[in-house]
Amino acid sequence: MTPEEARALAVRAHRALAAAGQSDLVWGHAAVRDPGGRGVWTKAPGWGFAEVDDDRTQLVSFDAEVLEGEGAPHKECHIHLEILRRNPALHASVHTHAQAAVAFAALGTPLLPISHEGALFGGADVPRFTLTGRLVRTPALGAALAETLGDAPAALLPKHGLVAAGATVQAAVMHAVLLDRACQVQLAAMAAGPVRVWSDAAEAAAKRTECWPPAQLDAGFDHLARKDV
Ligand SMILES: [Zn+2]
Secondary structure: OOHHHHHHHHHHHHHHHHHOOOOEOOEOEEEEEOOOOOOEEEEOOOOOHHHOOHHHEEEEOOOOOEEEOOOOOOOOHHHHHHHHHHOOOOOEEEEEOOHHHHHHHHHOOOOOOOOOHHHHHOOOOOOEOOOOOOOOOOHHHHHHHHHHHOOOOEEEEOOOEEEEEEOOHHHHHHHHHHHHHHHHHHHHHHHHOOOOOOOOHHHHHHHHHHHOOHHHHHHHHHHHHOOOO
């Protein structure tokens, strides 16, 4: 992959997140690892997901310096820098303020595999970053968040939003999309009454493999990315 391709993927990632309904005005961002190891390609501050194009991107170094593009980096760039610094196998990360994720996290209840999306975690609960509900604006907070995420596809930030990561851009974006949708489904079920039916651990683990192999994540991402937002 060339740097130009990484930047193009970063643009598509933001547009896919917009199509998935995860925009929060001009806040939140995705990041794609620079193939040359210089840092991450992400969006410039001041733009919504749907507004991102090549000229509204930045290459931000692992020391949070803007190497290409205009202006300062997003305050919460440390989320991506530390997640991608911690695990070289990850290629991309996402941070949004998806409303269903925030609402669900406020309930303090386990995320259950009651849908295909909910099986993303294979029957385990979603990790939660509880150190702070404030902005993740320092390397130390970013590193702590990266530890909380660990090897999981995504994590909730109670009082704030979500993070997701993946070995591909497609996977990182889809992990964010699936977590948000899993939260939406469980919120709807809980609003209607007690939740009584969900996959046991064996079924959830099987569904994780069956429903969410890389080809499925790619297909979902491509669908979102080609929507006109
Ligand atoms: Zn945030």
